[in-house]
Amino acid sequence: MEPEICKGMILLNISLRMLHIKKQPWFGRPLIRSFQNLLRNTPVGKLFFKSVATPDSIRSILCQCYNDTSQVTEELVQKILQPGLEPGAANVFLEFICYSGGPLPEELLPQVKCPVLIAWGDKDPWEPIELGRAYGNFDTVEDFIVLPDVGHCPQDEAPHLVNPLVESFVARHAMPPASVPTITS
Numbered sequence: 001m002e003p004e005i006c007k008g009m010i011l012l013n014i015s016l017r018m019l020h021i022k023k024q025p026w027f028g029r030p031l032i033r034s035f036q037n038l039l040r041n042t043p044v045g046k047l048f049f050k051s052v053a054t055p056d057s058i059r060s061i062l063c064q065c066y067n068d069t070s071q072v073t074e075e076l077v078q079k080i081l082q083p084g085l086e087p088g089a090a091n092v093f094l095e096f097i098c099y100s101g102g103p104l105p106e107e108l109l110p111q112v113k114c115p116v117l118i119a120w121g122d123k124d125p126w127e128p129i130e131l132g133r134a135y136g137n138f139d140t141v142e143d144f145i146v147l148p149d150v151g152h153c154p155q156d157e158a159p160h161l162v163n164p165l166v167e168s169f170v171a172r173h174a175m176p177p178a179s180v181p182t183i184t185s
Contacts, residue, residue: 008173036098065152067123121150
C-alpha cells in the first residue's frame with residue numbers, strides 16, 4: 001500500500017495457502033471454517049498447541065520440511081521452541097495455522113510495484129515447487145530461482161545458497177547513498 005518504502009522483495013518458499021477458503025470446493029468450506037473455529041475458540045486448540053510445542057514435535061516437524069536433516073540441530077530446535085513457550089504463543093500459532101482468509105499471494109503480487117526475487121527449495125514437501133513456479137510469471141518477478149536439494153526453510157537449511165542471492169539482490173536494488181554535504185572551513 002506504500003510502495004515508496006520498499007525497493008524490492010525476496011520471497012522464499014512462500015505459503016501457497018492451500019487451505020485458503022477460496023481454494024476449497026464450495027462443499028468443503030463450511031468444514032474448514034468449523035474446524036478452524038474449533039481450534040481458535042475452544043480448549044482443543046490450546047491442547048493441540050501444547051502437544052506441538054515440545055522439542056520432540058518440533059524436531060519431527062523440522063525433519064519433515066528440511067531436505068538436509070543434519071541441519072536440524074538441538075540449537076535450532078531450542079530457538080524455535082523458546083518463543084513458543086512465551087505467553088500468547090498458542091494464540092499466534094493458532095492464527096497461523098487457521099489462515100483460511102485474507103488475500104492470496106496471487107492477488108497481492110500484481111499490486112507490487114518493486115522488483116521481486118523468488119527462491120524455492122526444490123525438495124519442499126509442503127509448498128511444492130511445481131505450484132510455486134507459477135509465481136515466477138508475474139510481471140514484477142525478476143527471477144525465480146530453484147534451490148537444489150533444499151526443503152521448505154532455505155534460509156536456515158542452505159544459507160550458503162540464500163545469502164549470496166540476498167546480497168546480490170540488495171546490491172542491485174538498494175538506493176544509492178545520499179549525498180553527504182562537504183564542509184569547508
